[in-house]
Amino acid sequence: MESKKPVFNFRELLVFLIAPLLIGLLILIAFLLTRDSFEFSIGSFKITGSLLGSLVALMAVFLGGWQRFYTGITDVLNKKITVNVFVTIAISISLLSGEFLPSAIIILIMAIVGSLEAYTLDRTRKSITSLLDLTPKTANIKIDGEEKTVNISEIKIGDVVVVRPGERIPVDGVVIEGYSSVNQAPITGEPLPVDKIIGDEVFAGTLNETGRLEIKTTKVGEDTTIAKIVHLVESAQESKAPIQNIADRFTTYFLPTVLVIAILAFIFTGNIKTAVAVLLVACPCAFAIATPSAVSAGISNMARKAVLIKGGIYFEIAGKMDILVIDKTGTVTLGKPVISEIISFGIEKDELLRICATAEKYSEHPLAKAIISYAKKQNIKIDEPDDFKATAGMGVSAKVNGKNVLVGKESFIKDAGIEISDNVKNVYLKKVGEGKTVVFVALYNKVSGIIAIEDEIKPETVSAI
Template identity: 30%
Template sequence: MSALRSWMNNRWMIPAVSGLLIITALVILQVSRIDTVGNIVMVAAAVVADTRIVMNAARALRAKFIGIDLLVSVAAIGAVIIGQYWEAAAVTFLFAIGHALETATLNKTRSALAALVAVAPDVAIVLRDGEQVDVSAGAVIMGETVLVKNGAKVPVDGEVTGGTGALDEASITGESMPVEKMIGDRVFAGTVSRSGFLQVRATGVGADTTLARIIHRVEDAQGAKAKTQVFMDRFSAWYTPAIMILALVVGVLTGDVVLALTLLVIGCPGALVISIPVSMVAGIGRAAKDGILIKGGEFLETSARITVVAVDKTGTLTMGRPRVTDVIVLDRSMTREQVLTWAGRAEAGSEHPLARAILDAAVSEGFSVTGLPESTEPVPGKGIAVNTAGRRILIGNLALLTQYGISHTAAAARVADELAQAGRTPMIVAVDYTVAGVVGVADEVRPDAAQMVTNLHAAGVKRVIMLTGDAPLVANAIGSITGADEIRGSLLPEDKLNVVTALQAEGHIVAMVGDGVNDAPALATANIGVAMGAAGSAVAVETADIALMGDNLLKLPEAISLARRTVNNMRQNITIAVVTVSLLLLGVLLGGMTMSIGMLVHEASVLIVIINAMRLLRRHGRDTSVIPADSMAFATLSSTVMSSAEHKPSD
């Protein structure tokens, strides 16, 4: 019984029954001298195929919408009334089989969402009272320890508290290579263990996981409409009634009811209506598979027109993890250890982004920097002045030394200039009004930064601009490595906003890539705001126009390229739809175009449009997870920089 019910609900049931009745009617009409029985069976075939179409048309009318179903229903019923039984059966049968094919192929375009839902884990193994307990993934309690064995799906978002292993994170970031995980690393629900054994403390469960947010985001994005689609919906709302009026006028003027009904069938805008949403769904789905979340059709359409990409340096073009690269001693009475120790003690009370790098360097070398300074005085734009252990410590730039009346700074200025030209941020250290040395700090340039700029140009972006708060010398050094077209240094957050608005005033469509904190004003103002490494940020997933789930910079040009291909695909589909309708109307005017042939061509055009859109689901070009060896620019830079050996002062 269940098998019969399943078959009755199958999308192919109505076309199959209608087709069988049509074949039966044709056989009867061939072998019998009486046409009545054959005609009755033919009408039955039309009724079977047309019943659901009429019901859909009635529902649309109740919603005050005149759609394609109404055109087909009127044409089929009219054909039966005037005795065109074969035309009525053929039109409804072809429409029914076309609808089944459309449903099947449209489901393919939503395959990315289906794949995301499929990777959602069902069960979890948790430790409760020292025992391993199998529970549903949604029943895991925040803070519980979850065990992830080799081959199992990670059921929660969490932090590794024990063990090591490799996880396939393709469902989240789109990267194909497994990622090694160890204590302290983050893991995401839906990823798959390829080796090892992990103990994970749950920090996100159920609907609060990254995977759940991605699924929700893709659902919303695939349902959102682009501006072109909104226009097309308005157009079809006028077009369909216009076709009905045209058919009525033609029927009245010519007295040819068959011609009027043929116009109804031929004028169906099916391919035109579906041309845009099917491309959007396929494009957004392909992006989701590659770890790129696009907020909706409007943003995908805008991304295809991007002419300028503005990129924040820290955490985007660079790794966002500054480290000490040089400790240069300028006072003969001091050692390298003393310079770094005094710098570390001074920075212990600082909120500066580079303070952590100096503290980490001092601690890693075993130097004592415990405790806080007695007083810390930040000097905006210059550095800090600190009293600690009975000594007065200054750490900052030359302007800070000048403000506090320190002389003999020529050597410090020379070294600071050399470091800045090499891409380091120099921090001059003075102890008791004597220049002790200079500490160089650098944030490693991402190995794929230069390739990203090249790929952006290949994707059609005219200018790539690097924005940073670093001094011009440091900014120029980093910018030259990446190959950015323009470099803007010494920028405050409001300055970055001004750069974006100025570019927009010039007529550019601007994408801004940043970390979403100090770049928030520029990100919000840009035509497209892009967040990198969004897998660990619920806010970025929900709010960014484009969220790159991983830290792979090459996903940005990939997203823009996909957007352009999607918009081109939409234009191709619109062209196919318009040309098809035009040729059909020409066929009617020249004569010889029947309702059944018109419906066959119409359904063929719909399928061509869908199949064309499905091309977007294929991966395009080479795998962006592979970084060319020649883009490892930081290694090249490192070889040009002075060593951290002690330099003798030179006056």
């Protein structure tokens, strides 16, 4: 899956930090006011700096904590003891005892981390929903033999969409005319293009690389595969991992214990501030914000690296895994085909490579490009082929220096009436067993060689595994 990696944006971060900054400013004002000894009277009512400071601190508490208080009260009414209940009780007792500034500072800490978490999630959603931008806004549909450009929202199931080379496919559908190689990386994560012929399924957001396709629409809009992938990741972020319930389970026992300790502290010291200090120090801020932040950041980080996590629960399960089964192409490899071996039968390897590269010169297939690239690196001269013809999904035929040459799959060679000897077949099966792609080269109506192609392993694969 492709997605754009979000770039750090200070302005966006500033928007999310507006509330914490405002709370921090109020706390600073409250601190300065409480240290000032000024006072004045309004009628018989005397106003001091300490009183004003307490009022400003109280404003900071309610500005930053009202949502948590609301949730805490709701949980109490639902007979649940949660982290938010603990925070609500601790802050409420602190306020009733007159400790406004310490309460505001606790709220500030939670507001800062909460804003950073919201900022991270917002960037994640943008990076994931940017996948939908891969789907073009307009498309060419075929009506009564003529092409017409329409908005993507106007396409209906059953419409025939025309997609030219270099264009992205706008809908899910089935190829009814044409042949091409399609890069399906946004859907499958596989960077190697896949050959598409009549009857093959294609997906919205994928890139048509080589040929013109006519596609009968089967799914549009929210029903397309790429849209479902985006919604899958979004719903995964919103789901709770079992570990996220630890804080609430812990609080069920922790809150009564801390309340008893706070009461004992007040009994033995006779100082309400000591009891309040116990509550504020024990306030489980980290429990309330750490786990959701870690799970959400983990899901988003993996999504940007083309790994979809269905939910937080799977992170927890991953820690208990004994065996990991993973796809090879594009995951542990670069997704770039390279020549690993050339096996010739009765012909020099360089000559076999020259003939094969010449026959493939005008082919757009990724394997053909790999062969031509390898020949150039070996300083092999590539001539002009005659009578070049590409057969969709099978191979190519051409004349090289007057000789008929076939390059392609085993079935392509057999369909041409060329017999494959037991020796060649054994070599072929051995290379296939090694996980390599095999291309046959036939000359003089017999197999003259085999080219083994493999996917290059990523340098970091060994350390990653």
